[in-house]
Amino acid sequence: MVNLKFGIELVPDRAISTLVEYAIIAEQNGLDSIWVTDHYCNRTVYIALTMMAIKTSKITLGVGVTNPYVIHPAWTAAAVATLDEVSGGRAILGIGSGDKATLEAIGIERKKPLTAVREAVTVIRRLLAGEVVNFEGEFFKLKGARLNFKPSRAIPIYIGAQAPKMLQLAGQLGDGVLINASHPKDFEKAIPLIKKGAEAAGKDFSKIDIVAYTCFSVAPDSKKAKDAARLVVAFIVAGAPDTLLKERGIDLGKVSTIREALAKGDFKKAAENVDDLMLDYFSISGSPDECIEKLRELIKAGITHIVMGSPLGPKKKEALALIGEIVKKLRS
Numbered sequence: 319m320v321n322l323k324f325g326i327e328l329v330p331d332r333a334i335s336t337l338v339e340y341a342i343i344a345e346q347n348g349l350d351s352i353w354v355t356d357h358y359c360n361r362t363v364y365i366a367l368t369m370m371a372i373k374t375s376k377i378t379l380g381v382g383v384t385n386p387y388v389i390h391p392a393w394t395a396a397a398v399a400t401l402d403e404v405s406g407g408r409a410i411l412g413i414g415s416g417d418k419a420t421l422e423a424i425g426i427e428r429k430k431p432l433t434a435v436r437e438a439v440t441v442i443r444r445l446l447a448g449e450v451v452n453f454e455g456e457f458f459k460l461k462g463a464r465l466n467f468k469p470s471r472a473i474p475i476y477i478g479a480q481a482p483k484m485l486q487l488a489g490q491l492g493d494g495v496l497i498n499a500s501h502p503k504d505f506e507k508a509i510p511l512i513k514k515g516a517e518a519a520g521k522d523f524s525k526i527d528i529v530a531y532t533c534f535s536v537a538p539d540s541k542k543a544k545d546a547a548r549l550v551v552a553f554i555v556a557g558a559p560d561t562l563l564k565e566r567g568i569d570l571g572k573v574s575t576i577r578e579a580l581a582k583g584d585f586k587k588a589a590e591n592v593d594d595l596m597l598d599y600f601s602i603s604g605s606p607d608e609c610i611e612k613l614r615e616l617i618k619a620g621i622t623h624i625v626m627g628s629p630l631g632p633k634k635k636e637a638l639a640l641i642g643e644i645v646k647k648l649r650s
C-alpha cells in the first residue's frame with residue numbers, strides 16, 4: 319500500500335477562507351491531494367486553489383472537475399499553468415463532461431460529451447507542452463494558438479468518468495481517472511474499461527492513477543456520520559440509472575419518493591428516504607473503523623488513490639482530523 323494516495327474533495331460553497339483552513343489541516347494530516355469542485359454557482363475554483371497554494375507547501379491541488387462547455391480549453395490550459403506556477407509545481411487538472419443539470423441551468427446543452435472532452439484534453443495537453451496549436455475539431459478550432467509561458471513540468475490531466483465510453487476515453491487520454499463511486503463493484507466494472515482504453519492507445523495501464531472519488535462521512539458516532547451522508551446520497555441515487563439501482567436491489571419506490579422530494583426542494587424528506595442499502599452502496603460512511611473496512615475493500619478492488627468527498631462528516635474539522643488518523647492506519 320506504499321504508493322497509495324489519499325485526498326479530499328472540497329466544495330467552494332462556503333467562504334474561501336474556510337476552505338483554506340481545511341486545506342491547511344489536510345496537508346498537516348499528511349494527505350496527498352485536494353480537489354476543488356467546479357460549478358458556475360459556487361465560488362470560483364481557481365481563486366480557491368490559488369489561495370490554498372499560497373497557504374500550503376506540499377499538497378497537490380486539483381480542479382475536480384472543470385468541463386469544456388463553460389470554459390474554453392485554451393483558458394483552462396492557461397489557468398492550470400498559472401496555478402502550477404503559483405503553487406511551485408503542485409497543480410493537477412481534472413476535466414469531465416460537466417454536470418448535466420448544472421449546465422442546463424445556464425442554457426448549455428451537454429452535446430456529444432465524449433467528443434467535447436476528447437478535443438478539450440487534446441488541445442490543453444498541446445498548449446501545456448508549449449506547442450503552437452492548429453486544431454480543427456467539431457467543438458474547438460485553434461489557429462496558431464500558443465501560451466506565452468510554459469509550465470516547468472507536464473501537468474497531469476485526470477478525466478472524471480463513470481459511464482463505459484468515458485471510462486475508456488479516460489484510459490486512452492488521461493494520466494488519471496476520477497471515478498465518482500464508493501462501492502467495490504463499481505470499480506470492478508470500471509477498471510477493465512480504463513485498461514481497455516489504455517491498451518487501445520498503446521499506453522502502460524499501470525501508470526494511470528485510478529481514483530475513487532467517494533461520498534465520504536466519518537464521525538465517532540456511526541449514526542451521526544451516516545445521517546450526514548443521507549442528503550448527498552439522495553442526490554446520487556436520484557441521478558443514478560434505474561438499471562443500476564435495480565441490479566443493486568434498491569427499492570425503486572423509495573427512489574421515486576426521493577426524486578419527487580428533491581424536485582420540490584424538500585431535502586428533509588429526500589434524506590429520510592435514503593435507507594442503509596443506499597448508504598452502503600453510494601457512500602463510505604460511519605465510524606472510523608467502519609470507514610477503514612470499506613476503504614480496504616476499495617483498495618483490494620484495484621484503485622490507487624482515494625479522494626474522500628462530500629460531506630466528509632457532520633463536523634468538517636473533526637472529520638479532517640479523523641481522516642488523518644484513518645490515512646495513517648491505512649498506510650501502516
Ligand code: F42
Binds near residue numbers: 430496
Ligand atoms: N461535474 C461538474 O460539473 N463539476 C464537478 O466539480 C464535478 C466533479 C466530478 C468529480 C469526479 C467525477 O467523476 C465527476 C465529476 N463531475 C463534476 C461530473 C462530470 O462532469 C460528469 O457529469 C460525469 O462524470 C458523468 O459523465 P460520464 O462519465 O458518466 O459520461 C456521460 C456523459 C455519458 O453518458 N457517457 C456515455 C458513455 O458511455 O461514456 C455515453 C456518451 C456518448 O456516447 N456520447 C456520444 C458522444 O459523442 O459524446 C454521443 C451522444 C450524443 O449526444 O450524440
